[in-house]
Amino acid sequence: MATVKFPLTGDVFQAIWTALLSPFNNQIGLININLGKSSAPEVEQQVLDEVGSYGRQLGRIGDALTVLMKHFHPAEPLAEHEQEALIGLKLMLDEIANIKEGYKREALRP
Template identity: 40%
Template sequence: MPDFHLPLSGPVNQAFQYWTKMTMGQVGLVNINMGKSSDPALEQKIIEDVGSYGRQIGQLSDALMAVLQHMKTDSWDPECKEAVEAFRQQVKEVAKLKERHQRVNG
């Protein structure tokens, strides 16, 4: 079945399949394929059994923040310091959104 791509969101491509699909536990009228994988069945199993992409990225962020708390970055070049600060700011923004979401949705 061919994928129908909507280019309305800029450079992001999402494949929408409008027919019932019964593979890897998915049954639905609209299924979204977020990208290509060398082993889609394994990737689906990881998402189902280990955690969503968001959960995996969140845990990586938590681990990297823990490492950064114990590293001395004073001698790092400015580009590296900026990258670390940008990462820290992004983690803070995600935390704010999660907190706001929890307050609104209980």
């Protein structure tokens, strides 16, 4: 079987072969992303499996914040740093809406 070499990596055939065939390495596929340590990895995994990916969770939170911001009428004027926080969030949510709409997905706009 041919050996695959990528620039500056040397022989990678063994790593790919091991990743595909070893049932004990906790890796699925060729790319494994480690997002850090979790205090309850089994809970986190079940949430990802049954509720939704991080992107889906953040999307729903962003949509809910968009609704709340549209109906938000503060009893007293916001401090400058509070205004900046809301402006930054609105800008980010607007950029996300642009991307969603680019993929013909429905998007709420702040």
